[in-house]
Amino acid sequence: DAKTTQPPSMDCAEGRAANLPCNHSTISGNEYVYWYRQIHSQGPQYIIHGLKNNETNEMASLIITEDRKSSTLILPHATLRDTAVYYCIVRVLNAGGTSYGKLTFGQGTILTVHP
Amino acid sequence: DARVTQTPRHKVTEMGQEVTMRCQPILGHNTVFWYRQTMMQGLELLAYFRNRAPLDDSGMPKDRFSAEMPDATLATLKIQPSEPRDSAVYFCASGKTGTSGSSYEQYFGPGTRLTVT
Numbered sequence: 001d002a003k004t005t006q007p008p009s010m011d012c013a014e015g016r017a018a019n020l021p022c023n024h025s026t027i028s029g030n031e032y033v034y035w036y037r038q039i040h041s042q043g044p045q046y047i048i049h050g051l052k053n054n055e056t057n058e059m060a061s062l063i064i065t066e067d068r069k070s071s072t073l074i075l076p077h078a079t080l081r082d083t084a085v086y087y088c089i090v091r092v093l094n095a096g097g098t099s100y101g102k103l104t105f106g107q108g109t110i111l112t113v114h115p
Numbered sequence: 116d117a118r119v120t121q122t123p124r125h126k127v128t129e130m131g132q133e134v135t136m137r138c139q140p141i142l143g144h145n146t147v148f149w150y151r152q153t154m155m156q157g158l159e160l161l162a163y164f165r166n167r168a169p170l171d172d173s174g175m176p177k178d179r180f181s182a183e184m185p186d187a188t189l190a191t192l193k194i195q196p197s198e199p200r201d202s203a204v205y206f207c208a209s210g211k212t213g214t215s216g217s218s219y220e221q222y223f224g225p226g227t228r229l230t231v232t
Contacts, residue, residue, distance in 0.1 A: 034220075043119075043206050043223030044158070102171070103148075103221060105158035 004088045007111040012082075018075040020109050022088030025069040030092050033064060034103070035073045037084040044087065044105070047073065078113045085110050119224035121207050127230045133195040136227045138207030139188055144207075147190045148208040148221060149182055158206075164190065165212060197213045197231045204228050 005023040012018040024033065035047040048055055048062045050071075055062045059075040075082055087108040120139045129136055140147050162172035162182040169216040172182060179198070184190045194201055208221040 041228055043208070044221075045223065046220035049220070102160065102163065104160070105150075109156060 004106055006086070006088050006106065006109045008107065009112070011079045012075075012113050012114050014080055015077055018078040018082065018111055018113065020023060020073040020075075020086050020088075020111060021070065022073070023070045024088070024090045027068050027090050028034055028092070031090045032092070033061070033062065033071050034089045034091065035062065036066045036103075036105075037082075037091065038087070038108070039081070039084040047086075053101055078111075080115070081111050083111060083113045117222075119207055119209050121138075121205075121224035121227050123227060124225060125228045125230075126232065128197055129232055130198055131196040132231075133193065134197045134201075134229060134231075136192045136205055136207075136229070138190040138192075138209075138224060140190065140207070140209030142188070143224055144209035144211050144222070145187075146210045146212045146221075147184060148165050148210075149190070149192050150206040150208065150223075151203045152206060152226075153203045161192070183217075197229075199231045202229055202231050 011032055022028050023097040032051050034049040034050050036044040038044045047059050047075055048057055050062045050064055052068055062071060064071045089103050116199055119141055122137045126134060146165045149161040150158050151161055152158045161174045164168055164184050167184040167187060179194055181193045190207060204226045206223050206226045208223045210221040
C-alpha cells in the first residue's frame with residue numbers, strides 16, 4: 001500500500017471549515033483513499049473513501065487532485081466534537097489473498113477545534 | 116445502531132497472568148480485525164479473520180498471543196503469559212469483504228485497556 005504524509009497537527013475555529021491535507025504521491029491506479037478519525041479514548045471511526053472523483057457524505061467531503069497524488073478532507077462546519085486524530089490511508093479495494101480489508105495506520109493529523 | 120462490542124473495557128493484571136479479551140462483531144460482518152494501540156507504536160494490526168478463518172497473524176508475538184473465532188459472533192485474543200510491555204489498548208474491528216476481496220469501512224469497538232503490572 002502507498003505511503004501517506006500528513007501534517008502532525010492543525011487548528012481550526014469552531015464553525016469554520018477544517019481542511020486536512022494528505023500527500024500520497026506514490027499511489028497506484030487501483031488504490032483508494034480512505035479517511036478515519038479517532039476521538040480521544042474511542043476506537044477509530046470511518047469517515048469517507050474515494051478513488052478519483054470527489055466524494056461527499058453526511059460527515060465530510062473528500063477532494064482528490066486530478067493526478068491523485070494528494071487529497072483533502074473537508075469538514076465543512078467544524079465543531080468541538082470534531083477534535084480528533086485524522087488518518088489518511090491508501091489501499092487497494094479488491095485486495096485478495098491475505099490482504100482482505102487490511103488497513104495500515106500512520107501517525108495521522110491531530111485536529112484541534114477551538115471555540 | 117449496530118456496534119462492535121468488546122469485553123472487558125479495562126483489565127489490570129499482574130505479569131505472568133493469562134488475559135482473554137473478547138469481541139462481538141457486527142452481525143453479518145465476515146471480517147474481524149485485532150489492533151493494538153500504544154503511544155510509541157500507534158495503531159498496529161495484530162491479526163485478522165475472514166469467514167472465521169485466520170488470514171494473517173504476522174503482527175502478533177506468536178509465543179504468547181493467540182487469536183481465535185470460535186463462532187461468527189465471537190472473536191478472542193489471548194495473552195499467556197502477559198508482560199508489562201503488553202500494556203496497551205486493544206481494538207477489535209469488523210467489516211464486510213466480498214469474494215473478490217472488496218471491502219469498504221471497518222467498524223471499531225471501544226477497545227480494551229490492558230495494564231500489566
